[in-house]
Amino acid sequence: MVRSHCDKLHQVSSIICCQPYKDGSRAGRDRKKTVSFSSSLSEKKISSATDCIHSMVEGSELKKIRPNSRVYQRYYLLDAGLQALCWEPSKKESDKARISLASIREVRTGRNTETFRTSGVYEQISEDCAFSIIYGDIYENLDLVANSAEVANIWVTGLRYLMQYGKHALDMLASSQDSLRLGWLEQLFSSASNRQEDGAEGVCLESAVKLIQSVNPGVSSSKLEHRFKELQRVRERMCGLTLDNGSGVKDHNEVKRLMEKNERVTKQDFIEVFHDFCTRPEIYFLLVQFSSNKEYLDTKDLMRFLEAEQGMAQVSEETSLKLIQSHEPSEEGRQQGYLSLDGFTSYLTSAECHLFDWEHKTVCQDMSQPLSHYYINSSHNTYLIEDQFRGPSDISGYIRALKMGCRCVEVDVWDGPNEEPVVCTGHTLSPPLALRCVIEAIGRFAFVASEYPLIICMENHCTLPQQKAMWKHLIGILGDRLYTNPPHGDSYLPSPHALRHRILLRGKKLGPSWDGEEGEVSEEDEGAEVCQRIKAANSAGATPGGNEKDVMQKSFTFTAIPQSNPHPPSKRFQLLKELSDLVTLCRSVQFVDFQTSSKNQKPWEMCSFHESLAVRLAGESPGDFVNHNKHFLSRVYPSPMRIDSSNMNPQDLWKCGCQIVSMNFQTAGLMMDLNTAWFRQNGNCGYVLRPAIMRQEVSYFSADTRDTVPGVSPQLLHVKVISGQNLPKPRGSEAKGDVVDPYVYVEIHGIPADCTERRTRTVTQNGDNPVFDESFEFQINLPELAMVRFVVLDDDFIGDEFIGQYTISLECLQPGYRHVPLQSLTGEELPHAKLFVHVALTNRRGGGKPHKRGLSVRKARKGRDYTALRDLGIRAVDEIFKTAAPLLREATDLRENMQNCVAVFRELCGVSAVANLMQCVLALSSRVSAPDGTPLLLFDLREHYPTLEPQGALPDVLRRVVSTYEMMVQASRAVMELSDGLYERILHIQTTVMEFHEKLQSLAAKEGLRGRKVSRALESFSWNITILKGQADLLKHAKAEVQENMKQVHDAALTGNLTKECRGVTRVRSQTRRGQEDKPATSSRGPLA
Helix, strand or coil: CHHHHHHHCCECCCCCCCCCCCCCCCCCCCCCCCEECCCCCCCCCCCCHHHHHHHHHHCEEEEEECCCCCEEEEEEEECCCCCEEEEECCCCCCCCCEEEHHHEEEEEECCCCHHHHCCCCHHHCCCCCEEEEEECCCCEEEEEECCCHHHHHHHHHHHHHHHHHHHHHHHHHHHHCCHHHHHHHHHHHHHHHHCCCCCCCCEEHHHHHHHHHHHCCCCCHHHHHHHHHHHHHHHHHHHHHHCECCCCCECHHHHHHHHHHHCEECHHHHHHHHHHHHCCHHHHHHHHHHCCCCCCECHHHHHHHHHHCCCCCCCCHHHHHHHHHHHCCCHHHHHHCCECHHHHHHHHCCHHHECECHHHHCCCCCCCCCHHHEEEEEECCCCECCCCCCCCECCHHHHHHHHCCCCEEEEEEECCHHHCCEECCCCCCCCCEEHHHHHHHHHHHCCCCCCCCEEEEEEECCCHHHHHHHHHHHHHHHHHHECCCCCCCCCCCCCCCCCCCCEEEEECCCCCCCCCCEEEEECCCCCHHHHHHHHHHHHCCCCCCCCHHHHHHHHHHCCCCCCCCCCCCCCEEEEEHHHHHCCCCEEEECCCCHHHHHHHCCCCEEEEEEHHHHHHHHHHCHHHHHHHCCCCCEEEECCCCCCCCCCCCHHHHHCCCCCEEEECCCCCCHHHHHHHHHHHHHCCCCEEECCHHHCCCCCCCCCCCCCCCCCCCCEEEEEEEEEEECCCCCCCCCCCCCCCCEEEEEEEECCCCCCEEEECCEECCCCCCCEEEEEEEEEECCHHHCEEEEEEEECCCCCCCEEEEEEEEHHHECCEEEEEEEECCCCCEEEEEEEEEEEEECCCHHHCCCCCCCCCCCCCCCCCCCCCCCCCCCHHHHHHHHCCHHHHHHHHHHHHHHHHHHHHHHHHCCCCCCCCHHHHHHHHHCCCECCCCCECEEEECCCCCCEEEECCCCCHHHHHHHHHHHHHHHHHHHHHHHHHHHHHHHHHHHHHHHCCHHHHHHHHHHCCCCCHHHHHHHHHHHHHHHHHHHHHHHHHHHHHHHHHHHHHHHHHHHHCCCECCCCCCCCCCCCCCCCCCCCCCCCCCCCCC
């Protein structure tokens, strides 16, 4: 039976790697179906090592990978005596086509042997389906690929049990299997049975269903009832056969009595149904990976899991015990300090294992930088709750936006009846709101979600009398919260911290020397073009009696209207001086060009950009746009073409440094998902600090880069989509029934070089617990601007394919095994719907993350790339920059030598490219035992750098491990001893050359540079400064990386019992909370000094 299932497990996996459409739609994508013909190995879920061993005895088809890249299909099975692994067909004699289980040294997961790495089919092999058996005295390896990740997990789990317990494994498992679960379930059932008032045996169906839902609330009552009734019908048939007296006559009274009994749920049925609906094989396989081949985790196992996989610092056995007390359901488990499969599932699905890092739920960024250094959560036409032309206006638009953390709202004010101004979009059919009500709502909810400053963008179209009424409402309702202090001569705006609980008005302002009661200024009218397009659509062919939808559609698609002049002649109007005086830090001015702004614009003046103009500037002058936004606030509002209130992609403007990108909060979808997720990373306070490279006075960054960013080292993100839980049918689907065929997209959003997406296979007819088990890797070139989005879709949809999504900033990702709560299209959390994933980012602690970024990603072993400095054509400056070239080469060599040594050591330990050194040493601990059980290698932890010492004669593979470790320590020592001196010399050159910054224009003129050559010289200067600072920072990070690596080796040696007997040796994990960088040691003697 298992063999036939293995035949069915053929999968077609197509990986699509393309950039998302700008509007985020899936139109035009390659929609080739990728189907798994079976979502599980067998009808019965694998939940014990016994299940695995029985499956292995029946056998599986596996692919054998040879060093010459040839692939052989073989049928592998265990012999009946559980003493050897055999395969057929084979050219070898039957006694040679086998490996004795006693000779197996290690079972290694993934493509982590030399045979796999050098194979010509490496890229075609799934990391999750590959495993290797290391055996014999010379550590030979048998490299295998299963047809699914589940089959691979079965073999890995079963072989590891057999390695430890030998042929008696089944006897041992039979005596201890599921004892914690069975004891707990019997107690749970008995307590429910005792509560039954009628005293009858068993429990009623409703109570049984509620008991199971208390553990797995996502499972539907109807499915549980159906399963219980199935079991009852089986018993009824058996009762009928048993009571037949041989003559075909049955005792009907007895039948009636037994059928009444069958209406109740027995303990046996309850345990069986619980097993079916509450067992997750993927979590079982994870548990036994860390449980030292037991059916539960003890405190040491759990401690190792928390530290090595979940990236937790300061972990002790007491930490593990507290977690067990919180999550283990069985009293026996809590007393003995054991975490069963059900307790482990409870922990992994709890808030502690949420993908979102809880530290980002509160403000965690520096809030003392100038206002222009932050992205600001902004709403467009906040009063509208549907489309831009005819849709209703409502106060709820302001309330909802402010509660969501919005820090910039729009108020378009026009003359209203009874001398009371109103808020609406001029020239449209949207109904107006009383200004007084709008200001009252803003005043009431301004600081409900955030204490940081709120900007009100006032677009004033009122006559002087109604401007007076507007001024009275603002003063009377907002009072002292209005910031009216005149700006000082500073070169930067105040910080969000300095402006807490203050409201800033953005609008037109009279000149500083104006002393009259009113004056003339240019009028802003962002809604005028909407009206023009509606009229143009009508005149272009709207028939009499045509419906509103036709007009709207024409206005949206009409392209014959020429693009409006970016600087049309502005109308003039009279502005009340009292109203003008309320505008201080956000004076609205018209944008001419970047050169004009650089010369004339003041820090407290801001420009508003039409979406089309902003996108054009981002394409034509990306560097100038970034530099403009270092000093000035820029606001971008949607194109008037977006009459349906659709949204632009905010990242198209964030990558240029634009702080205020106005979004239509009423329109759900990809763009609002990105906006909401982005501002969630700083306590949802509405302000997010921009990347350092966009804030530094002299730096080079081009927003349209499709390559690595100078001064920033890329990172490698590893995402494994393991499974889904309780995936609902798409809300708008017209298909019958509740069955879905789910698949998952993992999308990366950021600078153009980072934008990509990958998809899993489809799991057919399984929304309850589809298992995907697929891994993806992404290179992230600018981590500070990257976001990850998980999208779950239905491959067999009618009408609607969208099941759920979750979007998160890369900065907020928690490493390790995490559950992702899926959200609906409108952002509400879907009840009990989750994805189970594993996340790792290179050089983050234990899968964890230091506060700083910029640690390395290992590159292929090719010629080393050195970042080149550029010539300015200014001799005095170029001479100084040339002195930095050898220092930069030395710094690069220092870093990459250390990182390459770590990478080689990682390979010899047989772990993946994203594993940390703690995982390396723990993996090593399982394979360094001699035949008598004594360790062949031990760490001496008394020195500043842990030393790895042989304890006898070593096989070649372990000798290579020792020599590679020594090379890694030597390279690490060089970083510690030399990096500080290099760092100081590079910074000294940077300081020296910065003295020429203010004089570059005159120096260029003396060298005879003109026009474009001067611009190139200035750009090259910024490039060189960025390289110097970036390489110096990378050196500092390399030193921190060495410190962290040595701490991980030290602690892993203790955890894995690979240490010499040393008095006074204790764990040296950093004293910081998870996610914070360990403080660099001041001593250069060693990382543990």
